[in-house]
Amino acid sequence: xxxxxxxxxxxxxxxxxxxxxxxxxxxxxxxxxxxxxxxxxxxxxxxxxxxxxxxxxxxxxxxxxxxxxxxxxxxxxxxxxxxxxxxxxxxxxxxxxxxxxxxxxxxxxxxxxxxxxxxxxxxxxxxxxxxxxxxxxxxxxxxxxxxxxxxxxxxxxxxxxxxxxxxxxxxxxxxxxxxxxxxxxxxxxxxxxxxxxxxxxxxxxxxxxxxxxxxxxxxxxxxxxxxxxxxxxxxxxxxxxxxxxxxxxxxxxxxxxxxxxxxxxxxxxxxxxxxxxxxxxxxxxxxx
Amino acid sequence: xxxxxxxxxxxxxxxxxxxxxxxxxxxxxxxxxxxxxxxxxxxxxxxxxxxxxxxxxxxxxxxxxxxxxxxxxxxxxxxxxxxxxxxxxxxxxxxxxxxxxxxxxxxxxxxxxxxxxxxxxxxxxxxxxxxxxxxxxxxxxxxxxxxxxxxxxxxxxxxxxxxxxxxxxxxxxxxxxxxxxxxxxxxxxxxxxxxxxxxxxxxxxxxxxxxxxxxxxxxxxxxxxxxxxxxxxxxxxxxxxxxxxxxxxxxxxxxxxxxxxxxxxxxxxxxxxxxxxxxxxxxxxxxxxxxxxxxxx
Numbered sequence: 026x027x028x029x030x031x032x033x034x035x036x037x038x039x040x041x042x043x044x045x046x047x048x049x050x051x052x053x054x055x056x057x058x059x060x061x062x063x064x065x066x067x068x069x070x071x072x073x074x075x076x077x078x079x080x081x082x083x084x085x086x087x088x089x090x091x092x093x094x095x096x097x098x099x100x101x102x103x104x105x106x107x108x109x110x111x112x113x114x115x116x117x118x119x120x121x122x123x124x125x126x127x128x129x130x131x132x133x134x135x136x137x138x139x140x141x142x143x144x145x146x147x148x149x150x151x152x153x154x155x156x157x158x159x160x161x162x163x164x165x166x167x168x169x170x171x172x173x174x175x176x177x178x179x180x181x182x183x184x185x186x187x188x189x190x191x192x193x194x195x196x197x198x199x200x201x202x203x204x205x206x207x208x209x210x211x212x213x214x215x216x217x218x219x220x221x222x223x224x225x226x227x228x229x230x231x232x233x234x235x236x237x238x239x240x241x242x243x244x245x246x247x248x249x250x251x252x253x254x255x256x257x258x259x260x261x262x263x264x265x266x267x268x269x270x271x272x273x274x275x276x277x278x279x280x281x282x283x284x285x286x287x288x289x290x291x292x293x294x295x296x297x298x299x300x301x302x303x304x305x306x307x308x309x310x311x312x313x
Numbered sequence: 314x315x316x317x318x319x320x321x322x323x324x325x326x327x328x329x330x331x332x333x334x335x336x337x338x339x340x341x342x343x344x345x346x347x348x349x350x351x352x353x354x355x356x357x358x359x360x361x362x363x364x365x366x367x368x369x370x371x372x373x374x375x376x377x378x379x380x381x382x383x384x385x386x387x388x389x390x391x392x393x394x395x396x397x398x399x400x401x402x403x404x405x406x407x408x409x410x411x412x413x414x415x416x417x418x419x420x421x422x423x424x425x426x427x428x429x430x431x432x433x434x435x436x437x438x439x440x441x442x443x444x445x446x447x448x449x450x451x452x453x454x455x456x457x458x459x460x461x462x463x464x465x466x467x468x469x470x471x472x473x474x475x476x477x478x479x480x481x482x483x484x485x486x487x488x489x490x491x492x493x494x495x496x497x498x499x500x501x502x503x504x505x506x507x508x509x510x511x512x513x514x515x516x517x518x519x520x521x522x523x524x525x526x527x528x529x530x531x532x533x534x535x536x537x538x539x540x541x542x543x544x545x546x547x548x549x550x551x552x553x554x555x556x557x558x559x560x561x562x563x564x565x566x567x568x569x570x571x572x573x574x575x576x577x578x579x580x581x582x583x584x585x586x587x588x589x590x591x592x593x594x595x596x597x598x599x600x601x602x603x604x605x606x607x608x609x610x
Binding site: 040043044047048050051054055056057058059061062064065076077080081124127128131135136137143146147150152153154155156157158159160161162163164165180181183184185187215216217241244245247248251252262263266267270275277280281284287288291295296299302303306307310311 | 319320321322324325328329331332333335336338339340342343344346347350403406407409411412413414417418419420421422423424425426427428429430431432435436438439440442444445446447450481484485486489490493494528531535538541542544545548549563566567570571576579580582583584586587590591594
């Protein structure tokens, strides 16, 4: 009896230690993931001098000067960059969802010569290492006279986002019973009317997934913006940040404030809808 | 019979016109352009001289390019081991009944992958900074200020140091992907294994891993594709330096084309990036599938 008791006790003890250890591992991991954000957040309220004296401590005299200076000084173009990013991301995502839906549906349902050819072409778009286009896209866009415009980045962002969108929509539409469209046709609904009033609402979940993936991807995209945009007034947020790096080389609190401002839409969006966002991103990754 | 599925040809044509044209213009036209210009000597100006395969001959002997390619492979290997390896271990930990706050860990862990690579690079620049960086601050606190370095200036360490932010950023991402794969496995499998006396390690390697091998294959493919195109982090953190110690292919192509405005050779490098990436991605896919089939057989 005593023996069994001690055995249960050691078992409980072992579970206890294991539980502490495992929880600790996860806590440390989570902390390292979120720490930079927190560090930047409270450090951005420090003056440069206070930060340089103590890089890790909490601000003793919290101040908003970094934010005020960044937002009021028009040389930094931060407001403009934010507007450019919002416009570029918004329009790109809109077009990707729109075209992804149209092309995905047509490839899934309409039989015409070249259907499979188009499908393979867009599928290739997913396999093509797009970073090899970095230099040639600059050449092509320059020759065509469409680099360094407000709409320049829409073309690559929409084109690079389309394959995954088409692929996801096509798979989704194939799961919708065709009887639905047959019934609509018998009732005299035209192709376009069926597409927009019947199919579109059904496809909403997959289109939301597409939008989620693309919002993050396009807001954060850097390399093509770097190559195609030269005008400071047209630059997107990641480009603006690399400019800041040079301008505030040793003024970390200011850099942090700038980064937090540009990250804020993404961070707020993420923590407000983290469950849906994680689900959407994972679905996109695994199916793509 | 089906009017819906047989709309008029011009309707379909109109619907497809814009997306297909945009796609061809931004993806295929540049590809062909790069291929054509790779046979020219072209310094970005109006003069282009046809030089046949000269650019390719230069490329084959270009040590910096092959060093860059090696660095891409280094990143691929480091990230497969680091990201997917650590992610798998963490999934085993988080799936234990003893771990609390799973949702919070998931949300926080996934968070870095949603942030721009540029931001991640800038943050880690701060962490590595000589005067105001956290690493040197920490070394001073534990009484070893002699170990402090200008971290990103160390040629031997720089590849490791630039891969750490990359690995860190995506651990949570792969963790969530693997978690969702495991969630779809019948829990009875785990319970019976536990009753049979399999320990945690055995359960992970012999039961979980074979059941989620398709997901692992997806993860590895994502990892390879992602690191063959490494650019943003490197651009922000080191620009390929010191010297060429952290140069990657995309960065090298960028420098040749834009800093040295050698567009002809830059186009040639672009073609090489295209071909090499396809070979590495395709080759590794074939290899992995063969390994998996052999295991089954």
